[in-house]
Amino acid sequence: MVKEFIDPGESGTSINRPVLKEMIAYLKDENTDIDYLIVHQIDRLARNRADDVAINQILDQLGIQFPPPKTSTKPPQEYSYTAS
Structure with a gap:
């Protein structure tokens, strides 16, 4: 890992986030040394298709x-339904 960027409390609904802008600037400055961008959860990077x-x-x-992040290893939640 070269560098970690954390967007605490910021929603992934906008591309106009200070830490995201910092990360993109860093990638542009250091692009010859960076091969991969790895994110913890894809929806933390961008939540809309245009972004x-x-x-x-x-x-x-x-x-x-x-590369896409790994899928969760947690078991799916169980849901119960009642007939009306």
Whole structure:
């Protein structure tokens, strides 16, 4: 791992987040040394499709791969339904 960026308390609903902007600037400055961007949860990076596409275009231009995060290892929640 080269560097960690944490967006505490920020929603992934907007691309206009200070830490996200800092991360993108860092990737642009250091792109020759960065091969992969790894995120803990995909919805923490972007929650709408337009922002997701914009971020992925930047990564593609920089030659940075963005592997999808692993799926959860937690068992699915159980739901109970009652007939009305």
